[in-house]
Amino acid sequence: xxxxxxxxxxxxxxxxxxxxxxxxxxxxxxxxxxxxxxxxxxxxxxxxxxxxxxxxxxxxxxxxxxxxxxxxxxxxxxxxxxxxxxxxxxxxxxxxxxxxxxxxxxxxxxxxxxxxxxxxxxxxxxxxxxxxxxx
Numbered sequence: 534x535x536x537x538x539x540x541x542x543x544x545x546x547x548x549x550x551x552x553x554x555x556x557x558x559x560x561x562x563x564x565x566x567x568x569x570x571x572x573x574x575x576x577x578x579x580x581x582x583x584x585x586x587x588x589x590x591x592x593x594x595x596x597x598x599x600x601x602x603x604x605x606x607x608x609x610x611x612x613x614x615x616x617x618x619x620x621x622x623x624x625x626x627x628x629x630x631x632x633x634x635x636x637x638x639x640x641x642x643x644x645x646x647x648x649x650x651x652x653x654x655x656x657x658x659x660x661x662x663x664x665x666x667x668x
Contacts, residue, residue, distance in 0.1 A: 606624055
């Protein structure tokens with residue numbers, strides 16, 4: 534039996550599967566400016582969506598074994614009705630053994646997700662590192 538729970542705040546909704554895992558879903562990436570050097574254009578959303586398939590789900594932006602809590606199982610580029618733009622929709626699972634995180638989700642303390650990513654900004658004109666190039 535799957536219990537559906539929807540958090541109406543921000544970008545997170547979830548259900549509980551037969552194993553007790555939390556199956557979360559929402560939008561992870563939209564077109565826009567991220568950090569100082571990254572801009573994701575509308576035509577790059579599909580590439581971003583494809584890059585998340587099978588990704589490890591972290592409980593924070595710390596890329597460590599202890600931060601791994603689940604896995605992204607499904608991604609799709611689709612219209613986000615909240616902002617009327619295409620974005621990266623995802624579905625992921627949080628392991629049932631992550632009891633502290635699950636408690637925080639159940640109480641509404643954690644009610645949104647964030648996509649963290651690493652990058653090496655390269656100038657599209659010269660190919661040098663963005664902080665080092667003259668463009």
